[in-house]
Amino acid sequence: MPIKISPLSKKSPPLSTVGFWVVLAAVALWPVLCGFNPYALRVAGQIGLYVVLALGLNFTLGYAGLFDLGFIAFYAVGAYTAALLSVRGWSFVPATLAAALAAVVVRVWVGIPILRLRGDYLAIVTMGFGEIARLVLNNWDSLTNGPKGLPRVGEAIWPAKIFGFTLSTNTHYYYLIMGAVLLSVLIARRLEDSRLGRAWVAIREDETAAQLSGLPVAQLKLAAFTISAFFAGLAGSIFAHWERFVTPESFVFWESILLVSMIVAGGMGSIKGVILGTVLLGGVPQMLQAVLVGSQWINYRYFVFGLVLVLAVLFRPQGLWPSRRREFEILDQEHAAV
Amino acid sequence: MHPLLRAVCLGLLAALPVACTQKSKTVRIAVSVPLTGDVGTEGQGVRRAVELAVEEANKSGRFPFPLEARAFDDRADPKEAVSAANLVASDPNIVAVIGHYNSGCSIPAAQVYARSGIPMISPASTNPKLTSQQLEESWVLPKTVFRVVPTDDVQGSFAGDFIFDKLNMRKIAVIHDKTPYGQGLAEQFKDRFSGRGGQITSFDGIAMGDRDFKALLTRIKADKPQGVYFGGLYMEAALLMRQAQELGFKTTFFSGDGSKTNELIKVAGKASEGAYLSITGIPVEHLASAKPFLEKYNEKYPGVDVKPFDHFAYEATNIVLDALTKVGPDRAKVLEELRRTRFEGILGVTEFDDKGDTKNKIITMTQVKNGEFAIVN
């Protein structure tokens, strides 16, 4: 499998070390820094869940270049699986594993037939699946309780319990989510420069050429699909246990669009970029809520959000913090265009 | 990373805790509803009603402290609702919450308020789970949830009896909008009406936000029902009436309080003539105590229609204000007071049962006559 990406096969440079440790310390000490403010913890946890989702989607969209507009469906599968099992007495860890497995199984089942579609046709089909998933959750009343959500009256999702420790506060969930973020970052880092990661990039850059180079394109795409679904299922289960109530309202098309925007605005295929994009786009509306509360300006928060989105791409079309590999490609494209 | 970017990010992180720990001596009532997004129209209505009630209270001079209605935006998104609830919980000056709008938002947010001991009164969420979750074994928190809007079971059954007994109809088609409110209403109606021996010719859900129902109506028309019962909100109700008329489908429409707005008549026009709409309590325009509400509302917000749940929000706010007059600005005391509340307002007399649901289950049937709602029972 000779893929030559000569100046790029060098390891990507270490994260600027000081900055890295500062960020890590800030994340670890965040509850103390914000004085255990429930809102700051809640928002940070919510952004953390988005980071897990975005890093997951980044395998499909960022590395393999498969334009997926229905990713939230697998988050929904994870959340609903966890909710349904928790109600039946499953505890957090097995329910989460089952949720991740369910998301992966559905993803593979959906993925196999549609992998030969390209570009925007894939986007519309995945959007279709996303909507189908939401509608099925909303319409299949006997299983999902329809629009009324889970659990039903008289049932309960129990708080997450890990090794006998019950997670009860926002701080607990904050650390659980940050653990999941760390896991996602580690997996993403390991895969990024592996043969698998480079093969995905080869497909993204030129599928035909990758195929001609002997890459098993279909299997590789399916691998990207599968790994991303694992992240979605994991995040879904944490979400269900944290919220302890799930309804189809949480899994609308808008959420899939938001995830794609986070990745593209941050920098496709760049872990740092994706995290930055997620923090920015996930954080702006919440920060505005906190700052503008008590004034009429609170009505403006999504207008501002739209503005931030447009300005972010206009000024950094390659993403706020693109991967080096990607930067080279963009240079290449510019040469080609001239 | 670009230094400017870094500064922005750090600023963003730093702004969060600073922003949520502002202090002031004003007593606040939070109103957590969708202020933006698809349901923003309805949420803004609730906010207006709460602000109106608070403004009146300030003017009346019966409080030694200034009051403020503080609006939070949940965008009708459950996770944003929980976030907003956490923001409410970080403000010690908030004594109670009016909200949320959607049941999907109210149910998870209620846990956050309970943890902080903040009383919450929902003016619009009708899913029984909202209050019943407090009786469950897993609920280890104080019971802080109330609602002034009756759960779906009351109205649907009332309409079932009304249509069966008073109108002597036996064949009804049912449509609902696939929301907890609309579907709940429709299911209750269906159970009661078919339990009485009536025939439900069809039972269909529609998609919220959809605007073309001609295909469905054409199919329903073929069954020749005597009436159509719709569980849902005014916009879909108006479109159904309009499109039925365009199809030459002559039938009587029935719906609940979510449809009883002036906008229904404006959009549906003549097609709404003769339609029956049940509402909880006594209709505001026929209750002496409620007239001032409508007048003040129209005066303060000219050109804006009262939305279906605005008078519930106004009532909920006044219940909180009443408790505040009695016990002062203290969350725990307000909560205690709400449990034994007996408030006479625009909905009639409101008392809460042990779950926190209103005991006021009076239903009134209205009918559209000459472009206005008239009481018919």
Added chain:
Amino acid sequence: MLVFLQQLFNGLVLGSIYSLIALGYTLVYGILMMINFAHSEFLMIGAFMGLGASSLCLNWGLGWPGVVIVFFAAMLGAGLLGVITERLAYRPLRHAMRLAPLISAIGVSIMLSNAVFLWVSNQSLPFPAILPERSLTIGPVAAGSLQLLIFATALLLMIVLHLMVQKTKIGKAMRACADDTATAGLMGINADRIIAFTFLVGGALAGAAGVLNGMYYGSIKYNLGFLPGVKAFTAAVLGGIGNITGAVLGGFLLGLLEVAAAGYIPNGSQWKDVVAFVVLIGVLLIRPSGILGERVAEKV
């Protein structure tokens, strides 16, 4: 049989609105290969422009000429909005990677609907009927005069568009740009101007669809564009995105499909979108570029 004819008519009217919106997506996609997410907001803004114009025309007591004025105002307004959006939010990204303009379009879409929510109205506004509505019965089919007007207007606009693209010089230039913008530029075609013109036309079609939407359903709101936008985009892909005939075909097909699902499957009205998407996926699995689309090499 009677019911079937009525349903067929329902489907054709719905389909004609979808087609009109789908054309805007397809025109832009054909040239720029981008999904113009803000297209649904052009529709919404067009509807609001139409509402403003309708109120004026009603005051002046204009009948048929009023209808023409309303359409003209909405089409011009939405078309210009399209041109401005392209200039400010898309053109700077023309040589960026393919998803950048998409994100920009999403941002524009959010801004536009929120702008209307904030500064125009957050209420649903009744859309006045300019012409008195009449119920006609053609054989067994109940057809409102409004429905016939919608159907006729949509068809007329589609024919005009077809003639413009196929027969005029600027249409030829559009087709050339769609084929290969760079080469078209070398042949002396001002690509920027053609792209701006495409947005003008696409926006105008959306504006017209917005007015039809408002007239048909009797009310408009800041968020009215989203759902028809998604549906029409689906229709455009179903027909083969970038292909004008395909967009029309896809629009009608989707309209008929939805009507068939809601009209003939028990409980179908809540499953009709599922049916539509399943058919879409099925079609794309057999023909990966839509019904009339050509196979093109693509990259994200």
